[in-house]
Amino acid sequence: MTRVQVIGAGLAGCEAAWQLARHGVPVTIVEMKPDRFTPAHGSPLFAELVCSNSLKSDEITNASGLLKAEMRELDSLIMRAADASRVPAGTALAVDRERFASYITDALEEHPLVSVDRREAVSLPEPPAIIATGPLTAQALSEALGSLPGLRKLSFFDAAAPILERESLSEERVFAAARYGHGGADYLNCPLAEPEYDAFRDALLAAQTAPVRGFEEGLLYEGCMPVESIAARGRLALAYGPMRPVGLIDPRTGRRPFAAVQLRAENEGGALWNMVGFQTRLKWDEQRRVFGMIPGLERARFARYGVMHRNTFIDAPSALSASFETRERRGLYIAGQLTGVEGYLPSAASGLAAGIALSQSVLGREPVTFPPFTAIGALGRYVSSPNRDYQPMGIQYGIIDMPRERFRDKRERARRVAERSLEAIRSVERTLRERRGVEV
Numbered sequence: 126m127t128r129v130q131v132i133g134a135g136l137a138g139c140e141a142a143w144q145l146a147r148h149g150v151p152v153t154i155v156e157m158k159p160d161r162f163t164p165a166h167g168s169p170l171f172a173e174l175v176c177s178n179s180l181k182s183d184e185i186t187n188a189s190g191l192l193k194a195e196m197r198e199l200d201s202l203i204m205r206a207a208d209a210s211r212v213p214a215g216t217a218l219a220v221d222r223e224r225f226a227s228y229i230t231d232a233l234e235e236h237p238l239v240s241v242d243r244r245e246a247v248s249l250p251e252p253p254a255i256i257a258t259g260p261l262t263a264q265a266l267s268e269a270l271g272s273l274p275g276l277r278k279l280s281f282f283d284a285a286a287p288i289l290e291r292e293s294l295s296e297e298r299v300f301a302a303a304r305y306g307h308g309g310a311d312y313l314n315c316p317l318a319e320p321e322y323d324a325f326r327d328a329l330l331a332a333q334t335a336p337v338r339g340f341e342e343g344l345l346y347e348g349c350m351p352v353e354s355i356a357a358r359g360r361l362a363l364a365y366g367p368m369r370p371v372g373l374i375d376p377r378t379g380r381r382p383f384a385a386v387q388l389r390a391e392n393e394g395g396a397l398w399n400m401v402g403f404q405t406r407l408k409w410d411e412q413r414r415v416f417g418m419i420p421g422l423e424r425a426r427f428a429r430y431g432v433m434h435r436n437t438f439i440d441a442p443s444a445l446s447a448s449f450e451t452r453e454r455r456g457l458y459i460a461g462q463l464t465g466v467e468g469y470l471p472s473a474a475s476g477l478a479a480g481i482a483l484s485q486s487v488l489g490r491e492p493v494t495f496p497p498f499t500a501i502g503a504l505g506r507y508v509s510s511p512n513r514d515y516q517p518m519g520i521q522y523g524i525i526d527m528p529r530e531r532f533r534d535k536r537e538r539a540r541r542v543a544e545r546s547l548e549a550i551r552s553v554e555r556t557l558r559e560r561r562g563v564e565v
């Protein structure tokens with residue numbers, strides 16, 4: 126049977142390869158690590174989470190939670206790994222990144238239909254293939270992509286938050302609590318009084334940033350805004366943003382602090398903690414100095430500093446169909462953040478959709494479709510609909526078709542959205558299983 130090439134073993138490529146193999150199609154994954162790394166990757170494992178270890182909300186009444194539920198119905202490898210490597214994070218699904226990536230690497234390397242070719246792809250693959258090389262696609266392939274008729278490349282800037290060592294945090298100031306009052310006391314909190322907040326903000330605004338080639342403030346993606354850029358928007362922008370103290374009571378004072386920095390566990394043992402919402406492009410010594418002004422972080426050791434990078438994505442509406450296939454070259458698909466879907470799970474979901482679509486095409490079967498009232502279908506429609514000002518998009522209700530009925534409140538509507546969408550996804554999965562001859 127025809128072997129499919131999947132270029133890039135990130136979130137999207139791994140999910141795509143898994144779905145192809147799950148439907149009986151042999152796959153070769155081409156991954157350039159560990160010979161070459163992008164500026165944000167550093168582990169030889171597949172599906173490396175380059176920044177936060179949070180995959181966002183796991184509540185079904187949230188668009189991101191709905192996407193996860195849909196992916197679980199379709200036996201997503203990324204969701205299997207996430208569920209198996211979960212660390213406490215309230216209602217969010219956060220993972221131990223090492224265990225998460227190892228689970229995925231092992232599952233693919235051990236799969237009899239999957240082979241792995243560790244090299245850099247420098248030209249466009251022959252179809253059938255899926256390109257999922259991410260926002261930091263290596264240069265030669267990125268240039269080759271630009272040669273596809275009708276395909277324009279765009280870009281924005283993205284930043285990662287620092288990770289701190291637990292042992293270096295000062296016990297007297299930091300306290301455990303839930304995030305925004307939901308879930309267990311899974312977050313560590315550094316409370317700031319008003320004068321501490323003002324002094325911190327002043328230092329942040331005056332701190333030196335690292336030069337990033339071609340960086341322009343206008344090209345920042347709102348969801349990954351560096352903390353210093355948020356601070357520049359106004360005195361209280363941080364206090365209402367990443368430093369919002371909602372639901373927090375400082376046990377030392379018995380009162381809600383003026384602001385707080387939250388830390389989320391990075392790994393199962395809780396040795397490493399991520400500064401939530403603190404993506405930054407400050408120089409490294411400035412990160413030590415300025416973030417060291419935060420109560421509890423005076424002696425913080427950085428396991429990883431915050432960094433910023435240019436991200437490439439394609440003008441997908443001019444090039445892709447809703448199944449992530451290029452219009453100009455049948456059998457060639459593009460998936461992941463490179464298409465302008467934004468974030469770990471939406472990237473993986475696009476790989477899932479592309480993998481299923483290509484598997485059915487290779488097997489000579491009718492396409493299956495994900496309706497636009499499902500989260501997966503909504504992403505496919507977003508990347509393929511005409512849009513003169515195309516920008517990266519995560520999963521949110523704004524792009525999912527809503528039911529026409531009237532609802533008492535948003536939660537009831539969200540439950541109905543989930544019910545309708547999961548019914549449709551289960552029906553897709555039943556069709557796929559029937560075609561594979563698996564008992565349903």
Ligand SMILES: Cc1cc2nc3c(=O)[nH]c(=O)nc-3n(C[C@H](O)[C@H](O)[C@H](O)COP(=O)(O)OP(=O)(O)OC[C@H]3O[C@@H](n4cnc5c(N)ncnc54)[C@H](O)[C@@H]3O)c2cc1C
Pocket residue numbers: 132133134135136137138155156157158161162163165166172173174175176177178244245246247257258259260261262263266283284285432433434436460461462463467468469470472473
């Ligand atoms: C600095 C930074 C911080 C981010 N922070 C977050 C965050 O906190 N939360 C979030 O949800 N999203 C974040 N993102 C977005 C994140 O990249 C995507 O959500 C997700 O990783 C994209 O998945 P992907 O599979 O498309 O690409 P990736 O996960 O980047 O995978 C691409 C893979 O392709 C490989 N590759 C690249 N070029 C080639 C080539 N020519 N040949 C062979 N292999 C190649 C790479 O080595 C990599 O393994 C961040 C991105 C960056 C760059």
